[in-house]
Amino acid sequence: MQPIPDVNQRIARISAHLHPPKSQMEESSALRRANCRAKGGAPGFKVAILGAAGGIGQPLAMLMKMNPLVSVLHLYDVVNAPGVTADISHMDTGAVVRGFLGQQQLEAALTGMDLIIIPAGVPRKPGMTRDDLFKINAGIVRTLCEGIAKCCPRAIVNLISNPVNSTVPIAAEVFKKAGTYDPKRLLGVTMLDVVRANTFVAEVLGLDPRDVDVPVVGGHAGVTILPLLSQVKPPSSFTQEEISYLTDRIQNGGTEVVEAKAGAGSATLSMAYAAVKFADACLRGLRGDAGVIECAFVSSQVTELPFFASKVRLGRNGIEEVYSLGPLNEYERIGLEKAKKELAGSIEKGVSFIRS
Numbered sequence: 001m002q003p004i005p006d007v008n009q010r011i012a013r014i015s016a017h018l019h020p021p022k023s024q025m026e027e028s029s030a031l032r033r034a035n036c037r038a039k040g041g042a043p044g045f046k047v048a049i050l051g052a053a054g055g056i057g058q059p060l061a062m063l064m065k066m067n068p069l070v071s072v073l074h075l076y077d078v079v080n081a082p083g084v085t086a087d088i089s090h091m092d093t094g095a096v097v098r099g100f101l102g103q104q105q106l107e108a109a110l111t112g113m114d115l116i117i118i119p120a121g122v123p124r125k126p127g128m129t130r131d132d133l134f135k136i137n138a139g140i141v142r143t144l145c146e147g148i149a150k151c152c153p154r155a156i157v158n159l160i161s162n163p164v165n166s167t168v169p170i171a172a173e174v175f176k177k178a179g180t181y182d183p184k185r186l187l188g189v190t191m192l193d194v195v196r197a198n199t200f201v202a203e204v205l206g207l208d209p210r211d212v213d214v215p216v217v218g219g220h221a222g223v224t225i226l227p228l229l230s231q232v233k234p235p236s237s238f239t240q241e242e243i244s245y246l247t248d249r250i251q252n253g254g255t256e257v258v259e260a261k262a263g264a265g266s267a268t269l270s271m272a273y274a275a276v277k278f279a280d281a282c283l284r285g286l287r288g289d290a291g292v293i294e295c296a297f298v299s300s301q302v303t304e305l306p307f308f309a310s311k312v313r314l315g316r317n318g319i320e321e322v323y324s325l326g327p328l329n330e331y332e333r334i335g336l337e338k339a340k341k342e343l344a345g346s347i348e349k350g351v352s353f354i355r356s
């Protein structure tokens, strides 16, 4: 049982809350309250979301607040972070929530974190490719990663901002430049491709999606998204028509949502779900759980390309093992060649953004 604080201590605490020092007065009341409630020593991991007020960021923050592995949740954005923080902080779950607004609070948001999740940046509108986002998102990712290199270089980074095929190489180059790069700790989030593949394959097979596991390799844009239907669990066979339909639907799942939202953005809710599924796997790995395996876009020797998405085993140091692709059929081998060709250009574009 917690010891009951004596009356003087309680009055002092209430007084500090009502009359905070000037620096705290200048912060929003949401930040002040979250700070008052900080528990410090609670078990669990410290997680920061960068871009927490956005379409993905908000449901992601809500779901991470519900995750029992999280003890501290930092919500950073360049707009509306105090509002989202005040809102999320009222949920009666364990994690202590703190908000951080604007570049001048980035370092405070990052310091001490175990896991950083980055959904910051602009989304697509109909007619755009993910690569069309490079112009704006490349600079955003660079700035945020410079902060990570300075304040929490040992944190695991889950990068969601598009184009993932280029933003992950950008992050790697920023970390290399700062002398902090650890390829085991940088993961591009491709989980939504797996989530979609499980859903669409389950629909075709008449199964519960929770019982289906589809490896999706390559990258996270169009033909670089390569579902390996020959390796679906439970083992299943498909007609050529089903294979063409499923491959096309999985590769264009993002565009399906962008078009349905008709200018109001891209996938946010399914992405938040996928991001939490992936972050939870990273945290279970950090905790030391055995056999945590998910697909992600990572530094890789599986092909001749420096980055590639495939199954990885997550552990106390981030990525413990990157798995090879396993046996591919002829259709998948052709798909792999197409994927590699496009990926090579996207990776190079990211690398040269920092080097040149």
Ligand SMILES: NC(=O)C1=CN([C@@H]2O[C@H](COP(=O)(O)OP(=O)(O)OC[C@H]3O[C@@H](n4cnc5c(N)ncnc54)[C@H](O)[C@@H]3O)[C@@H](O)[C@H]2O)C=CC1
Pocket: 050, 051, 052, 053, 054, 055, 056, 057, 076, 077, 078, 079, 119, 120, 121, 122, 123, 124, 133, 137, 140, 143, 144, 159, 160, 161, 162, 163, 164, 189, 190, 191, 192, 193, 220, 265, 266, 267, 268, 271
């Ligand atoms: N990897 C994946 O599977 C997926 C990736 N995405 C990508 O995620 C990104 C975010 O998408 P949405 O949340 O829908 O966009 P959004 O526009 O709703 O939210 C983005 C948030 O980032 C914030 N932001 C902008 N610059 C920032 C900076 N310098 N520092 C911190 N925060 C900053 C904005 O203020 C905004 O709150 C997009 O690039 C999108 O393409 C989206 C879906 C799936």
Ligand SMILES: O=C([O-])CC(=O)C(=O)O
Pocket: 123, 124, 130, 162, 192, 253, 254, 255, 257, 258, 266, 267
């Ligand atoms: O399609 C987009 O622009 C967003 C995204 O990456 C996805 O939903 O897979």
